[in-house]
Amino acid sequence: MPTGTGKTAALISLITSYALANPSCPLRLLYCTRTVHEMEKTLAELHLLFSHLPPADACRLLALGLSSRKNLCIHPQVSASGAVREKAAYDRESATPLCDYFETFDAAARKGDLALYIQPGVYTLADLRSLGRERRICPYFLARHMVKHANVIVYSYLYLLDPRVASIVSSEMHKDCVVVFDEAHNIDNVCIEALSVSIRKQTIQGAKGNLRHISQQIDRFKATDASRLNAEYRRLVDGLAQRGNLPISDAWLANPTLPDDILKEAVPGNIRKAEHFLAVLNVVNERPVSFATSIYSLAGIETTTLRFLYDRLQSLLLTLEITDTDEFMHIQKNCDFATLIGTYKRGFSIIIEPYDDRMPDIRDPVIQLSCHDASLAIQPVFNRFQTVVITSGTLSPIDLYPRLLNFNPVISRSFTMSLTRDCICPMVLTRGSDQLPVSTKFDMRSDPGVVRNYGRLLLEMASAVPDGIVCFFVSYSYMDGIVSSWNDMGILQDIMQHKQLALDNYRKACDCGRGAVFFSVARGKVAEGIDFDRHYGRLVIMFGVPFQYTLSKILRARLEYLRETSQIQEGDFLTFDALRQAAQCVGRVIRSKADYGMMIFADKRYSRHDKRSKLPGWILSHLHDAHLNLSTDMALHTAREFLRRMAQPTRRGAAGRRRS
Incomplete structure (x- = not known):
């Protein structure tokens, strides 16, 4: 199920309803997100949920978000400095670091009056900052204190998984708390990074x-x-x-x-x-x-x-x-x-590199203690809390995650998506209009025919798709190289006859009706945290299969460890990792059931069953046989047919009809 189909609303509704129905057994929800943007969206869902609760029930619940100092600091000078932890307001006479907002918090904490500063309800980060300014109290430390009493806490993964942060923030969480890791398709990487x-x-x-x-x-x-x-x-x-x-x-x-x-x-x-x-x-x-x-x-x-x-x-x-x-x-x-x-004697390796492989002329020695066992960071969470939920729209294949995290799932479910119409159109493009195969394989990616066919694909789609187009490449170096080649071939100039390139304001270009093209990279921040909903993203093109850099010494060591301990073969893990990243990229354009968009997997390797089968079920259910092994002109025809169908008004009686 992609984002916008109700996973978050269903989870928080179920858990808060259970807590309200069993007041004798108070239940707390720890909802973990990857980014501040996702935290705000979760708190917005909580706002909507609380608005539908009876007033007597709503006044019994407290939900708040907790983030870093830089997101919650309201001191005029410190918050504007960009280095919140380092900078403090100084009393000029005594030269002692002081903050009036913290002094108010400290005085209230000594008196035990902090509960008077915050009433039941839902508090986003903006709400906490507004409350802090209104009551002249530090919102960061107020939120840190109130997590002990809140029914729902929304914060980052690292507040539970990183031992350095967990010791400060999460040490008083009770074992009866329900822990939810949302958008957890990369949770194994988060665990590894926390201990590296x-x-x-x-x-x-x-x-x-x-x-x-x-x-x-x-x-x-x-x-x-x-x-x-x-x-x-x-x-x-x-x-x-x-x-x-x-x-x-x-x-x-x-x-x-x-x-x-x-x-x-x-x-x-x-x-x-x-x-x-x-x-x-x-x-x-x-x-x-x-x-x-x-x-x-x-x-x-x-x-x-x-x-x-x-x-x-x-x-x-x-x-x-x-x-x-x-x-x-x-x-x-x-x-x-x-x-x-x-x-630790196992699960780690020490890797010494005198320079970065990508810049061998620059001497930059580094000693890396690399963690290969993701279970080391998350196992304390499994041992501590009775209920842990891992959810994402791209947990595929779902049976591989228990092996990576070393746990036995009590319940493992994959749900289909209920739609009123076929609003998703995935396609696999394997060749250009000249019938030459396209791929970002190392021996093909620099071929002039591949570069030209990728450029012609984008040009044809820019002429047919009325709104925003998002393009993902396998790496920054490949994106720089192919865009430069397109410029030399004159393809970029032709594209700009139809749409702007996202050198200016992408959303402004989409809002004015002309549309724009946005270039990004798989595994980057755009692929993980920015939504291209509605007219901001009617088409996403994944140029190539985003495999990791296979010559990385850290990756080679992890692959060897997985092969020895979990019997996960190198090819299986690399394919799994690449396909979950590709699915995350193309999922940027579908952010609700009322949205619609097209997805083009532009690489001949996607036509192979061993690659394609690892895509999430909600994509595979719409990837028809007729949309496999397409050329550029066939993909263009399919796109025009899909857009023409989406332009038709939705029938009123179709709202309750289930399509899978």
Whole structure:
């Protein structure tokens, strides 16, 4: 089911209705989205849902969105600076970082009056900012506090999957919460990125500067407040799980990268004292390549010590009252790198590259700790919460995700889409009007015949499609090359006789009636987060099959790991990954049941059953045999017939008729 067909509304209606029907068993919904735009759309659905609830029920529910400081900060100077975490408002006389909005929040929190600032209802990010300005209170920290009491929380995936963020935001979520990961077709990649770390030369240099700063702070505390350092030392002897006021039952979320048996251990003696801890970090940062061979033999640091470096650093920063943690992100990244290496024996690999393969002339050495096992990040979520829902319009093939995430699904369902008319027209174009095959295979993509036929396809469609056209290419380099070739051939000038290119305002060009052509890349932000609904996108063309860069050392290592542990063959995974990206691209043009659009898969490889069968069911159900193996002139004829049919008025009695 593509976006706009009711998945979000159905889920939140079901879960909130259950919560209202069972007041004795309060149920909370954690709705996770990928982008702020999707978060706002989910909160808009909640607004609509609450408007249909009886007033007595609506006043019992609180729903809000939680995002980063830059999206919620309302301080006039700080929010306009573009660096919200780094910049603060200063009291000129005392030179002490102060924010009037935060001071109001802090005072209300001390009195226990925060509940008076926010009433039941749905609060989008804009609503929270307006509330903050009206009540002179910080909306970011107010939202952070109110997630403990809200019935529905909408926030980013990383607030649950990234251990560094989850320890701050989600540590108090109860196990009875229902977790929903929406648009989760790339959830395995999100999990892997959350536990992968890259160390570059500038990271090492920045970490050395951080160490000098921390060393100065330790010397200052020794002279003025040695008891604070001694108290920290005693806490570390008792173990990480006991630090602060964190309950042992919630220790998993404070650092889900560390297993329970490690959290219960005492911190090793050689890093309990602050000055000894810095000595260990200096050794590690001086010899970064030693991670790839034997850290113990080269640096004399045991694996047990490595496991605790990240949490030990966080404890030290708190003890030294260092609040601007962004300044110390370099040393934090080094400690994160070391902790992951000391914790896991499988599922990771260390990849050292002296330069980027795409720019071999520029020396840019990097050490990459690459996670290959997506289950490591999401397994704590499965273990903690009783109900976890993974949903997307492009979860296909659906049986591969349990293998990638290492879980046994209780229920696995794929739903058909109810439509009043056949408003989707997918086509597979395999050859141009001259009958030459088209493909972005490496040995064909630069062929002048392929480049010309792709250009003629776009030109013919621009002359027939009345509104916006969105084009996706397999990579930025290929897009730059083929657009340059089209310009040399005069094809771009011919296209501009019919439509504007999206060098100006794309939506403005579509609104004025002429239409426009938008060029983008698969796997980019446009493919994931921007909707081309209604006249903004009547046709999407996927030029080629968006396979990953198969010479990437990180990808090769992950493919080897999947083959050894999950018996997923290299070709199967690469095809699965490419087809889900292609489906996500073409799905940009269908954003509701009242919308309509065409999709052209322009590559001869899409005609093969092993490729085509991995597309989502809602696309395959409309991909008729007559629309396979088309040439440019046949695709043009099909497009004109489809647009003529869509121009006819919809019959009134067809609204309740089901079409699949």
